[in-house]
Amino acid sequence: MNSIPDTLEGLISLEYRHGFETSIESDEIPKGLSEDTVRLISARKNEPEFLLEWRLEAYRRWLKMTPPTWASVHYPPIDYQDIIYYSAPKSQKDGPKSLDEVDPELLKTYEKLGIPLHERAILAGVAVDAVFDSVSVATTFKDKLAEVGIIFCSFSEAVQHHPELIKQYLGTVVPVQDNFYAALNSAVFSDGSFVYIPPGVRCPMELSTYFRINAKNTGQFERTLIIADRGASVSYLEGCTAPMRDENQLHAAVVELVALEDAKIKYSTVQNWYPGDKEGRGGIYNFVTKRGDCRGARSHISWTQVETGSAITWKYPSVILRGEDSVGEFYSVALTNHRQQADTGTKMIHVGRNTRSTIVSKGISAGFGQQAYRGLVRMARSATGARNHTQCDSLLLGDRCQAHTFPYIEVKNNTATVEHEASTSRIGEDQLFFCRQRGLSAEDAVSMIVNGFCKEVFKELPMEFAVEAQKLLGVSLEGSVG
């Protein structure tokens, strides 16, 4: 990219914007993992017997499993005994009932991130269930949501107040033995969000959780469960930022979505965790299992993700299309810069008749970034009339980055239609020249072209997120052109 002036070189060294650490006393349990750790976590959270049994079952299965090696990511082996599996801010003991009671240090952290809780909640009409490390400390708009019968709370609250729902749905989409990280999560998950939308209710606002990893050496094991009952609809937003640190952190979350008849779930993520420094030191390992289950006829699950952070991303939000005429969607923008590695994609499992799925994946690889799209489209014998369209494009910036595509397509029904297209290229010199000639600076031109490249995905994001995503992409990219 000779046409870019040298001044851009300076931008490459751009450091992580959200790198700071809030010092709050944490309530931690000792490092290491054993049955006792699992029992201890369960006891701290005052969980019912069935959940403890479920955790132990997961732990025992996990012991027999080995970490997956098929993904095209490289990292030193993780010592699972060197991780603290539970950490709760001490202030939680009193239990803040309103924003005023929340630790001001915490609120400041959010402010630094540009999300003043109350202001944001009021202005944008967003209810925020903010997760600070492992325990939810503030949940807003709960009353308003309760009026229409929506349950939106932290996972541990749901365990206390709605154990029957947990018992009915937990682990039905991602079973404990699903994979190594899902099993680990099932054994030691700390907290997360729980959403239940009753039949026929359309959630009046966008639900949102801001995840944040704070205390040192604390692996976060979030567990999210969203259930949309018959005819219900909900849009859920998840966003992440984390302070700068030196040691790699493991994050193994599990997200389960259940859509019953005519229900609709839209799950959007902006992920901006610490990617490590320029040499790739100290970033977050993000090994996530996300899966949606379109159980009912005409149900609809849509995943939208913007992945710019993490040192390693291992993530395949999937949809099982069981119900007739159900719809699955996956829209993704993934950006890897410096030494980031991402192995991400989706799985669309078509089981029901006339099910439809769309996959749009945009990968941008810069610096020494490594990126792989790994997808599966499976048309089961019963998926009569099913359709899939997949488009995955990669954009390469820099001659040391990598982009790989591994789409698995398995078709067992002849009435099913599957289309897959993929392309890989770099920004065209002619496109750049065109913009530069019209007076745009090199970085503006690149930013514009990249944003155009991602537009198809951004337009799927809710308003609040679309703005943030574009900004994020701009910041993450600025350093990479050269």
Next chain:
Amino acid sequence: MNPFLAQCRASFEAQATLEAGVAERGQRQAEWTRFEALGWPTTRLEDWKYTTLSGLEKLSLQNSVEPREEVKGVPPSLPLEGIPANRLVFVDGAFQPNQSMIDRLPEGVRLRFWSDLDAQERERFTHKMAPARALTAFGALNGALFTEGVWITVDAGCALEAPLHLVKVSRTGQRMSHGAVLLELGENSGLTLREHCVGNTDQPTHSNWVTAIELAPRARLTLVKVQQEGLLSYHTAALHALQRAGSHLQVFSFALSGALGRNDITLRLIEPHAECVLKGVYRVADRALQDFHTSIEHDSPHCTSDECFKGVLEGSGKAVFNGRVRVALDAQKTSSRQSNHNLLLSDKAEVNTKPQLEIFADDVKCSHGTTVGQLDEEQWFYLRARGIAADLARTLLIQAFTLEIAEAIPHVGVREEVRHLLSGTVEENDHV
């Protein structure tokens, strides 16, 4: 140990005692050891995920150990009459001098056979075959068990107008045939090689050939392979090509029959401005399986590749396509296209396809596309509305789908012949 392996071992031991030199025995032993180390391919291996060899496992097949074992009277149903000159005939892996016609080849083309080579040449031959044999476990098996090998060299500047025919016949049932082909083209030379894999036995056979190709700068090679073996035949084949600067390779592979076919094709573009075209058609009948694993490796800048495979599946036929394109670091200005299209004509047919791109350079243009579907209803309606009978309309559409691949064959005679074959299979199947 399954019956197939047991028989392979027996055959290997028999062969080892026959072999003259100590060096050859060592080479065969090394390959056998490698084969055993790799293990029998099962669906637990990523490369064999969708292809089960349970049918082959149960067979106990004999291997030909005599490289010139003469077979009298090749059955008239085999298309030898249609192949006038420049033909090399192998029956069950053994070379047939009397059936072959190689006396009219120009001076620049030399043919040598493994059994005639001296120890030094054998070592070179083995060395050059190694990358092709390294592709799969069956390649190692070939190295241990092969009956005969042919080494074809075309001198620099020599261009053959007429195609050279390589006929591999599975004549008798319960036999396996392991053969090796080494093709070396000198600078600015040109050759069209037409490979016939035929067999008319109604008993199971296994053909396991390995082909290695080396193209010197600006050499041009067209390879057209057609698999038309018996309904119970197993076909495994590995092809490895090395392309130097400005060379041009076109590989056409048509898998038209057989119980199970597995082709592993690796084309490596190791010097700038090399070009390759890889095209193929698989027609999979009821209960059959065809598997293509291709890999195009751009190791050098300014190379282009164009790949297209089309499949037509009937009954409970199954097809596997794994197309890998790898662009190495610094292989800038690479241009690569890949596509795979599948027609499912039955509700029991199954396709597993994986077009795989691995890119380590930035200034590249790579694309791939895949489709799986049925015959286009609009096209069907167009023909029906013009009074064309249902089965003819169907035949026409399938023909149009597959003939596109044959149209790209540069040699007129070979093109016409393959066109005829493709049209033929459709009609035959319709009468069944």
